[in-house]
Every structure is written in structure tokens, then in C-alpha cells.
Amino acid sequence: MNWNTLQQNRAARLQRASAALGNQLDGKSLPAARIADLLHAVLECGDRVCLEGNNQKQADFLGHALAHLNPERVNNLHMLQSVLALPEHLDVFERGVASKLDFSFSGPQAVRVARLASAGKLNIGAIHTYLELFSRYFIDLPPRVCLIAAEAADRHGNLYTGPNTEDTPAIVEATAFKQGIVIVQVNRIVDTVPRVDVPGDWVDFVVQSPRPYYIEPLFTRDPAQISEIQVLMAMMAIKGIYAEYEVQRLNHGIGFDTAAIELLLPTYAESLGLRGKIGKHWALNPHPALIPAIEAGFVQSVHSFGSELGMEDYIHARPDVFAIGPDGTMRSNRAMCQAAGHYACDMFIGSTLQIDLQGNSSTATAGRISGFGGASNMGADARGRRHASPAWLKAGKQAREGRNTIPRGQKLVVQMVETFREHMQPAFVEKLDAWELMEQAKMAIPPVMIYGDDVSHILTEEGIANLLLCRTDEEREQAIRGVAGYTPVGLARDRRMVENLRDRGIIQRAEDLGIDKRMATRDLLAARNMKDLVRASGGLYQPPKRFRNW
Amino acid sequence: MNWNTLQQNRAARLQRASAALGNQLDGKSLPAARIADLLHAVLECGDRVCLEGNNQKQADFLGHALAHLNPERVNNLHMLQSVLALPEHLDVFERGVASKLDFSFSGPQAVRVARLASAGKLNIGAIHTYLELFSRYFIDLPPRVCLIAAEAADRHGNLYTGPNTEDTPAIVEATAFKQGIVIVQVNRIVDTVPRVDVPGDWVDFVVQSPRPYYIEPLFTRDPAQISEIQVLMAMMAIKGIYAEYEVQRLNHGIGFDTAAIELLLPTYAESLGLRGKIGKHWALNPHPALIPAIEAGFVQSVHSFGSELGMEDYIHARPDVFAIGPDGTMRSNRAMCQAAGHYACDMFIGSTLQIDLQGNSSTATAGRISGFGGASNMGADARGRRHASPAWLKAGKQAREGRNTIPRGQKLVVQMVETFREHMQPAFVEKLDAWELMEQAKMAIPPVMIYGDDVSHILTEEGIANLLLCRTDEEREQAIRGVAGYTPVGLARDRRMVENLRDRGIIQRAEDLGIDKRMATRDLLAARNMKDLVRASGGLYQPPKRFRNW
Secondary structure, eight states, X not given: OOSOHHHHHHHHHHHHHHHHHGGXXXXXXXXXXXXXXXXXXXXXXXXXEXXXXXXXXXXXXXXXXXXXXXXXTSOOEEEEEEEOOSHHHHHHHHTTSEEEEEEEEOGGGHHHHHHHHHTTSOEEEEEOOHHHHHHHHHTTOOOSEEEEEEEEEOTTOOEEOTTOXXXXXXXXHHHHTTTOEEEEEEEEEOSSOSSOSBOGGGOOEEEEOSSOOEEOOTTOOOGGGOOHHHHXXXXXXXXXXXXXXXXXXXXXXXXXXXXXXXXXXXXXXXXXXXXXXXXXXXXXXXXXXXXXXXXXXXXXXXXXXXXXXTOHHHHHTOTTTSOBOTTSSBOOOHHHHHHHHHHTOSEEEEOOSEEOTTOOEEOOBTTBOOBOTTHHHHTSOOTTOOOOXXXXXXXXXXXXXXXXXXXXXXXXXEEEOOSBOGGGOBSBOSSOTHHHHHHHHTOSSOOOSBOGGGOOEEEETTEEEEGGGOOSHHHHHHHHHTXXXXXXXXXXXXXXXXHHHHHTTSEEOTGGGTOOGGGOSGGGSSOSSHHHHHHHTTTOOOOOGGXXXX | OOSOHHHHHHHHHHHHHHHHHGGGOBTTEEOGGGHHHHHHHHOOTTOEEEEOBOSSEEOHHHHHHHHTSOTTTSOOEEEEEEEOOSHHHHHHHHTTSEEEEEEEEXXXXXXXXXXHHHTTSOEEEEEOOHHHHHHHHHTTOOOSEEEEEEEEEOTTOOEEOTTOOTTHHHHHHHHHTTTOEEEEEEEEEOSSOSSOSBOGGGOOEEEEOSSOOEEOXXXXXXXXXXXXXXXXXXXXXXXXXXXXXXXXXXXXXXXXXXXXXXXXXXXXXXXXXXXXXXXXXXXXXXXGGGHHHHHTTOOOEEEOSSOOTTOHHHHHTOTTTSOBOXXXXXXXXXXXXXXXXXXXXXXXXXXXXXXXXXXXXXXXXXXXXXXXXXXXXXXXXXTTOOOOOHHHHHHHHHHHTTSSSOOOOOXXXXXXXXXEEGGGEESBOSSOTHHHHHHHHTOSSOOOSBOGGXXXXXXXXXXXXXXXXXXXXXXXXXXXXXTSTTSHHHHTOOHHHHHHHHHTTSEEOTGGGTOOGGGOSGGGSSOSSHHHHHHHTTTOOOOOGGGOOO
């Protein structure tokens, strides 16, 4: 029996590359113009190919080259990709180069994913949470070839990712040690990299891309767009949840709801005497909206999945807060930060599009196959967790009080929504659109972002429903209806039962929390626009152009 | 405000080291005889220090040096350590150098941990599962100094870990990027390392230790010690669970119970036509007992937490199966493999010491504070998982059938025990010893290894209890009593109810599975002793001396 097929296959690919490129190959590096030759040489039909579509950083030069290969020579690739962000990511399917996809998130391309899937051009393996997808790279989905992006490489192939390390180390490790081929696009080739993020002997080919890799400032929210309803909800979150459970380690989702919380820490939370008591350690990208809280001394540390455009100088000047290399720039790591979000945080709080009567929430809507990125991982109770904290113990106690069950802790998982989203679509529904999407996309089960039994609190402008304290399915349903406002779900509440839940503290209105709604104005935000954020950073934060309106 | 305390503190430590060592410091390397000087210079009282006590590989030279520092100069260290395996690991507390401990597992030292804790010399922060502890290194417990072990280093500090990579990359990354000090003991200093496992610019000091680091062959089980009861249980596991759910991706615990399963794959499972249908992808250390299954073509891939002594040549000759570097040796990675065990596996199966009437299981017993290593992580339902497989869907369906709940999958978590363990101690108890240990060690909640609501099956010599199918607490209790044999818990069963559970397939006896108990002999094992394993490997496996009796 031949136990050496992978190494032999690798050698054959390298030989084909060497034959195709000849003396165009200078050590590991080749001219950008020859990238198609390299890909045609090393790829085989049906290969599992991991393209570094990240949440932010994109191996866009390689992705473009891949999409434009000759589908008669290279086809039926099985793409592994955490994020599908660019048109090229779908072009590979449109053009017949690839036919199968395992992924995590496709936000901007969700409609096209659904269309290609129903046209039979894209066969979806499965949708994963990030860490789950990386995990499979090491078990049953090792990439044969990976196409990644870094800031710089030296002639040995040592890679410098700078602050946007993201998925790179996990992808390369999974590929290189299963005899796969590692191809990287870099912004520049240098004599000595500022630091080594990925060792050179894990890397096979380096190509200097004609343009720097594409990167998206995904986590920037302009405070000018935060509404007073969001201010009110943020006040309830801080007083009713952060303070109530003494939440010190946490993750925030993307969005204006949680940006509002970040901007109330140095004002409202400070006025409640919460500095040093809540929000000390974060698993979070460097959100610009966190700057005022950092400056006010609320934040002790931030470990990041990836970086954020414009935050480079600020991060550099706050090395106590962020994870910094010897070169002075950040090191991020999506795999470890997702693990940290799962196991080292007491709370996940984020937004959603729809919530049903059991508290199941989903951003999946008919005609859009978008995936959930990291939310399903961080928004799940970490049942393997064994270390205690006040927040975790209190949540676990509330969920189990009066039940004949062994005591354990529980994660706080908060879903924060306004009762109506854009176009007056109700956020609360009898049945999730996920059911319809399941039918359309022929999934085995409906794509739920966070399951109801993992959700501890639902927070709307009408109040907080504490699902931990509910003891029956009926109570849970009425607790949800009780914060669902004027949506049909909210209007169909059993008023007596909702009042009873309120008496028991399961539902809390702003007034029950001692919050004066008149205080809920934008004046409470520590920064009211992008310029304020820049000012709060002492001029160190440099927002991307599209966020500058002065 | 000074935002730069960590970098400044790091610089001060490096300067003290340089002053203490003078020209004894050759680049990053220092003579072994000067290790105490280095540690006295860089350590500060109260430091968080991560000592690489791994599951297998031990930074024993550094650990010994640390334990023998002058406690008047260095004291109150806060030790972070995944495993406490060596006497030195407790000596640091005994001698007053350290006072606080956050850890995962202390098997061989569990009694001494309990004694030191109750004597007030060791203050336990918390007990964690591995990935959870690593996660906290990135959030609220970054080490100021880490003391790690590698196979070799070059003069730039590039590290070669060889097959025993284990915790090293996670520890170093967490330390280096928070301006901590990274000190490594290596077996040898070389001109060029065979491959780079950790980049040199993440490493501060290298010391060639007088002896190679200590390493323990933890995962070797001599087939000669497998009993016929274990053969019977393994047959039930294969036919009643592996085949029933088509389990392709899995993790096995340590122990003779699961070693028996591994050794029945090429015999019993083969006779059932299960090759290619079960046990294809493993998150597992290179268990010698897996050799016959690998040779028989059952196993497609193995990704490992760490390596196993004696398996080096065999692994080298089976590069398609293991994760191999360009140097031909394995790369392991405990953090990524634990993530894979959590998210990419359909099943965890392992043993325990005690199970209560709700199915909670624990290896914690009074007077021993041992921790659970990785079991709590891999033996927990991965509620963030979103990709489907037949095993996961079927388990999830069984758990939810007839319930008004949204469909989802579930992990198979199997606890495999004989009803009586050594010294005729019953494995089934009304109340776990964990409750008593909680009182003794002043823990907030009892230390449970795997919670009952995460357990899908309990397997004993009396049969399989499928807890997924139980619909009430009473059914679950009787299902457990129904496989608890002649233990007091088993004898107190409600016979009629147990027969009813058996009629419904919730309890299955060997005969219900069509297993002829007379076949359950040691003849069915693919290897009956260590020599058989060596033979099965074609002479490639070289067991450590203590396992050689020929």
C-alpha cells in the first residue's frame, strides 16, 4: 500500500510549477504576470482550495486570478473560504472553475450565493461558524492548495501580516502540514520582515501583487447615525445587564446597537460608578467606537480577530491595551480570538434580524444565503467551560433555580433589536424566514444563528426579557411577546401574564430599572460623530475617506 | 496617562537580564548553569508565569530551576499551567515561590494539590478545560513570563518542536504579543532547525538543557491488559453506536475501554462491513492501539494534540495519515486539535469514575483535585456548530422527537464504564464525590467533568442507555439505573420501567444488538500485546522500555 500519496502529489505539483515557470521563479517568488501559469500548474480538478476571503483582508489578486483560469483545465474546485466578500468569489462558480463551497459568511454576496445555488452552479457543503470551519481544515477538509494574503514577505517566504493576521496562521498550518501548496500574495517583498507571523518554511510561493490587498473597514460605525432609541437600549443594557451581572469579559457584535453601548461607557456607565467593574477585557476588533471608553480607563485589554482600517496609529500608541508585536503593530488571530470569545468571555451581545417565539434568532432571510460568521460560536453557551466568574455563576443560578439539577454556570447571550427594523419589518415573527430558506436551499435543518435555549436576554426599546428566569415554554413565549412592542407578535401578548412576568422581574421596563427616558438623548454619547472619535483619540485615529465628512 | 507600562516593564526586565548575565549571554542563548540568574533577573513578585507543563512534554529543567529560586527574592507567582505532572510543579508552592494556580489537569499530583490547597499554600484560581485556559491567556490571564520547551533552536531563537508541538505556539503567542518574556529550554542548539514551529522573533532567551526535556508516553495502553468485558463493551460501542450513527469523525479518551474499540476495528467492525463507513477522521494523539486500524485502511487521517513516544518512525512512514512537516516529523497543536475535537467531531467517547442519577460524570474524588484536561471541551455539545453530518442530525433528531422545538443537531457524547471499578467501587452513585470536593476546596460549584444533559449514551457491560431518547427526568434516571448492574444504584431500579425502556430501544442489551457474548473474547483483538502492535507496524513502532516485556 502506498502511504505517501500526498507527499508524492505535492512533489508532482511543485515540479509542474517549476516546469511552467522556469527561470521566472526566483526562489519562492514569481512575477505577478505569471500567476495564472502557476495556478494552472499546481491546481488539479476537484482540489479543495482555501482562498483567504477573510472577514476583512482579502487575497483579492489571487482570487481574481483563480476566477479567470481556464475552466477546461481547472474545474470542480471545492472552495473553502471563511468569507465571500468580493464578486470574484462568486465568479469562480459562475465561470465553472469551482463547483462546491464550504464557508462561514457571505454578507455582501448572499443573494448571488442563493442564485448560483439554485441554478445548480454552486453546491453548498455547509455553512459554519468560523472556528468550526477552521477546525474542519484540520480534520476532514484539509486544503490541497491555499491562496492567502500578507503584508510582506522576505526571500525565504517568512510572512509579515501586520495587524491583519486574521485567518492566515490557521489556514497555512492546516495546508502545509498535510502536504498542500501554500501560495501568498504580498504587498511587498523585503529583505527583512518587521516580524515573522508565519514561518517561511510553511510557504511555497510568493507573488507581489500589483495593488495592496483589499481590506474592508467592517467595524467602523459613524456615531452620527446612532438614534435616541439606541441610546435608550444601550442604557438598559448597561444598567440592566452589564452592571447586574458584573460583566467584565465580553464580545460585542457589529452594529449601531452595541456601538451605542461602547459610547455610553465613559458617560452613563461612569455616572453609575461602573468604571473598573464592567467591560475590562474584550475579545473584539479595534472598534473606533471603543476609543472614548479606552481613553476613560474602562478598557484594560482588547484581543482581536482582525484589525480595523484607520486604527493603526491609535493601536500603536496604546500598546498596553492591544496585542502588539516587536514591530509595534498589532497581531490578531481569528482562530484564537474565536476560542477566547467562546471560552473566556462571560457575555456575547449582538443584533439580529428575526426572533421567533422560542427565542431562536436568525439573520437568514429568503433568497439570501449569508451565514453567521462568528455569532453562532460566541452566542452559544460554552458548555465545556469550567472556570467561574460572578456573571457566569449568576446566569447559571438564575437558569436553574428551583430545578432539580446540578449547579453550573452559563454564558450571557443577549440579542438586542428594535421591534421594527428597516422598512417596518417586524423583528419578532411567528416563524423565521430560515424555514423558507431551508426549503429553497435544500438544507437539512433551518439555518438558525443563535438558538433560543442559548439566549439569556432579549433587549428591545420596550425592555429586557430575562429568559433565564422563565420556567415554562409559555412563560418564555410571553416574555418575548412582552418586549415585542407593536409587532403582531407583541400585540398578541397575554397582558395579565406579561404583567405577572414584570412583577417577577422577568420583564423589566426602563422605568423598572430606574432609567429616566428623558435622559436618553444623543447628548449622552461620548462621541457624536466621526470627528469626535478622532478628537477622542488625540488625532491618532484616521478614519477611511468614506467616513470623513468634514 | 502612561499607555506603555508593559513595553517599559519588558525593557526593564531585559536590561536586568543583560546586567545579570553580562557576556554569558550569547545572542539569545545562555549557559544552563546561569538559569537561576536569568530567572531572578526577569521575574517580579506576583508575576503570572506560564510553565509548559503539558499533557506530555515538560519544560522540566526550567520548572526545576523555578522551584529552587530564592523565595525571598521571587514569591507570590501566579502559575498558569495546563498540566501539573512533576513534583517540581508543586515544589514552587511548597517553597513559597508561587502562591496561585490556574490549571487544567494534575492527574499524578492531584493529592498533593489538594493538600497544599487546604494548607493555604496554593490558592486555586480555577480549573479549566485546555482550550478554555489557552483562551484566557489571550484575554485576562496573559503571562508576563513563559517557560517553555522545544526540541531545538537556532541562534535566532527559531524553535523546532518536532512532533511534540502541543501547547507551545499558543503559550508563546499569548506571551510575546503582550510584551511578556519568552524563555525556552531546548535539547540542542543547531545552525539550522529542521523546520520552524515558532518564529525566532517571538523568543527572548534560549537555554540548552543538560538533559532532553521529560516526556511521558501517556497514550500507550498494553493490549495484554484488556479484559473480555472490555471486548464486549467495545463490540456494543461499535455495533450500537458507531455503526448506528455512522460516526466518521471522532475523538477517543485515554484508557483501555477505548483502546479495545480501536483494536476491534480491523476484526469485529471489519466483519460487520464497516470499513470506510466509520472512524475515518480522528482528533487523537497517535495511539499505538490505532496501528492495526490504520494498517487495515480504516483510518484516513489523524490530527493530534501531541505526539506519543515510540510512534515517531511509524508516523514518519505513514505521512498520508498524520500531519507531517517538511522534515518528515509530525506537527501537533493542542489548541487547534481541541477546537477540532469540539467543532469538527461527531463523537467523544471516554471513561469516567463516577456517574450520578442525572448522568453527570466526574473523575473528581475527595482529597484529589485533578481537573479534567480536554474531556469537558470534547464531551460537551458544540452548540455553536452549524454544519450537518448524518451522526449529528440523527442524535439531534432523537433528542427532540415529539418536542415542540426547532430541529438541530447534537454531538454524541458517550460515557463508557464498567459498573464496578477497581476495589469494587461502584461507578454509579446517588451523589458524586464532586460535592464533597467542592466543600473541601471551597469551590463555587461541584467539579463535574461532563454534565448529564451533554451525555448522549452510557455504556456498561450491561448495555447501552440512550439518554437522547429519554423524555422525562424519571426516564433518564431509570435508563441509567438500567445499565448500572449490581451496584446499589442498579439494584434500586424500577424493573417494570426498565423493561419498558428496553422495549422502546432506550436501553439495549448485547442480545438486543444481536451480539453473541460468547464471541467477546480477547481473540477478537487485532493485537493482544505490545509485541503484536510492533508487528502490526512492521517493526516501525518502538515502545518505550517499560512497555517491553519480551
